[in-house]
Amino acid sequence: MYHFELQQLNRKIRLPYCFILLFITTFSININAIPLEKIVIQDTSTLGKYYPKKTYSGIDIPTFQENKDKLPRPIFDDKPAYIDFYYKAWEIGFDHFKKPQASSPFVSNFIDEAFNENIFLWDMSFSTMWGNYAHHIFPSIEGLDNFYRTQLPDGEIVREVGEKDGHLGVLGWSEPGTEGNLNHPILPWAELESYKITANKKRLADVYLPLVNYRESFKKIYHAQSGLYLTDKAAMDDSPRNVDMIAGIDIAAEMVIFDHWLAEISLILGKKDKANFYTNRAENYTNFINKKLWDDKTGFYYDWGKNNKRMTMRTIAGFWPMLGKIPNKAQLKRLVEHLEDPKSFNTKHRVPTHPADEIGFNGDYWAGAVWVPTNTMVIEGLELNGEHKLAREIAMNHLNATTEVFLKTGTAWENYSPLSISKGRKAKPDFIGWSGLAPINYLIKHAIGIRINAPKNEIEWSINEMSRHGIEGLRFGNNNITLISAKRLSESEPLNISVNCLKPFSLVVHKNEAKRRFNITCESESRLNIKL
Incomplete structure (x- = not known):
């Protein structure tokens, strides 16, 4: 007798073929x-x-207890809960x-x-x-x-x-x-x-x-009739858009994004002709997307419907084009307006996957819950297009909300409610997994403000906090560094930064719109007194 395996969520059922047919007939499973x-x-x-x-x-497989002291050690005196959440995320992650x-x-x-x-x-x-x-x-x-x-x-x-x-x-x-x-x-x-x-170039080559x-x-x-790419759910399993959609804006945009990434990797590997090919293909498809899937009246990117028309339902998928630099300045401005609208995407906990004022919103799962992968897409897309202030606002909103939920529940969740500071109603606990991005990446990159570029042997540090903050034991390439910014009593007070490292590197310090570059020698602890 033939058998099939049905796998749905975390359940696995092995059933005879005749039972499968009965189940499909009875419950109309597609x-x-x-x-x-x-x-x-x-x-x-x-x-x-x-x-x-x-x-x-x-x-x-390493254990958390044996390696806790080998992890980067963040410092954030003004918010010790960040640090507790950070280490809890690593503890679950090691498991x-x-x-x-x-x-x-x-x-x-x-x-x-x-x-x-x-x-x-x-x-x-x-x-x-x-x-x-x-x-x-x-x-x-x-x-x-x-x-x-x-x-x-x-x-x-x-x-x-x-x-x-x-x-x-x-x-x-x-x-x-x-x-x-x-x-x-x-x-x-x-x-x-x-x-x-x-800075492992060999891996990129592999x-x-x-x-x-x-x-x-x-x-x-590829769907020749529309010039787009067929989309079933694109991992947004119960999104209201799925009913009428045949081709998603997210997948179309990701073809452009993919080509830009391939161009970047090609340049790193010295393949200039390939880089030009991927860049040109990305630019050509960018023009197509802007003509077909952008609606100037509402200022948003939409999916393509089964009726061979542009849909009118907004979802978080409409922000994927930012990651491919598809929108021009005017289009970007309109997208930012949507992200800042408290009636739609600017909910208490940002950014809902389905806007609060859209048909089908219920705040659950992909019908409106907040997910860190899509938030990361939005944040990185904003930064790529120069919208650094809004990007940090959204990142900090997510970090603060998830930290509060951690203090209530002791863990990280698969997704979160957009309308209250709580876990999603349909959410798995200990989800690290991608939910580790908030307590680890968002803390280091957005709260503390440290960005690593090992191929350039460079650290960029955007200082936005008044309290003592920084990181010890941060690894990049073969280096191991410590960066600490002392507490300040006023915005006008100079920055007082201490630096320790194994090997020389460049440190670029940002504060507001100003920045300064320093060549750190590592001969002894460096103390920088910076007026920006």
């Missing part, structure tokens, strides 16, 4: 009408041909470091996303971004090796892979070759974020071919 003969078990020997790592290698099961084709250790028995592409990609700060303890970026190792011969990388046996996708939900398999293609973003901290072929595999879901 399995995307995929003919059964198209669902095949992949021969793992045909997978991962573009990635050089073929067999497992990895360190023993989610995993070694592959012997029965799987995986080749590297990884961060488990804390959702179910599969690894998820965009969950793990975002998780590596907080994991980068402990790259000297657990190289979390290597977890993405398991997606490259299970890459299909035509370049496709599936949205989720079984941890036990490496099965690709989920029946009726995310089969390879379908729009249901689509997950936000942010692998190159994760790789570039890792590169900024490690992942280049997998990424190039992954980008080209999206032609399988």
Whole structure:
């Protein structure tokens, strides 16, 4: 008798084929009408041909208690709860470091996303971004090796892979070759974020071919009639947009973003002709998106509907174009207005995935809850377009809200309520996972204000706080640094910064609109008295 595995959320049920038919008939479950003969078990020997790592290698899984003192040690005297949340996030995160099961084709250790028995592409990609700060303890970026190792011969990388046996996708939900398999293609973003901290150019060279072929595999879901890309849910499982949408603005924008990332990696690797190709393709598709999916009357980017018309429902997906620098200055201004509107996207806890004044909003899950991956997209998109003040406001709003929820519940959650300072009604606890971005990345990058650029041997520090703050034991490249800004009593008081390091580096200090560069020699502790 034939059997199928149904995997939904964290449940796994093995049922006979006749029961599946009865269940589908009774409850009208849509399995995307995929003919059964198209669902095949992949021969793992045909997978991962573009990635050089073929067999497992990895360190023993480290423990939090043995490594707590080796982590970067943030200082924020004005808000000790930030520090408590930071270490709790790491404690949970260490519990989610995993070694592959012997029965799987995986080749590297990884961060488990804390959702179910599969690894998820965009969950793990975002998780590596907080994991980068402990790259000297657990190289979390290597977890993405398991997606490259299970890459299909035509370049496709599936949205989720079984941890036990490496099965690709989920029946009726995310089969390879379908729009249901689509997950936000942010692998190159994760790789570039890792590169900024490690300066590991060899890794970029190793992942280049997998990424190039992954980008080209999206032609399988290209929708010639609209010129866009077929979109099932794009990981926003219950978003109200899904009912009428055929092609998402997020996926269209991500094709532009992907090409910009490939251009950046190409330049790093000395492939100027390739960089020009990807840049030109990104610019051409940018023009197309602005003509087809931008509505000047409402000042927003929309999805494309099944009726072959531009939809009118706003969602957080309409901000993905910022990450590809798709909007011009006038369009950016309109998008900012939406983000600052208290009736829609400027809720008590920002930014809801579905605006509060839009049809279908209920504040739950993808119908309006606040999620850190989409917040990170919005924040990074704003920064890329020069909207630094608003970007920090949203980041601090999210950090403060999630910290308050941590103080109430003792943990981080999968998503959060947009209308109150509370966890989402449909949210898993201990979700680190991507929710580690707030207590770790947002604290270091936005609250403390430190940005690392290891390839340039440079730290940029935007100082926005009056209290004593900074970080000790921050690793980037082969360096180990400490940066502390002393307490100030007034905005006009000069900055008093102490610096310790192993190797010389450049420090760029920002305050308001002013900045100064310092060449730190590391011969002894440096004390900088800066009037900006």
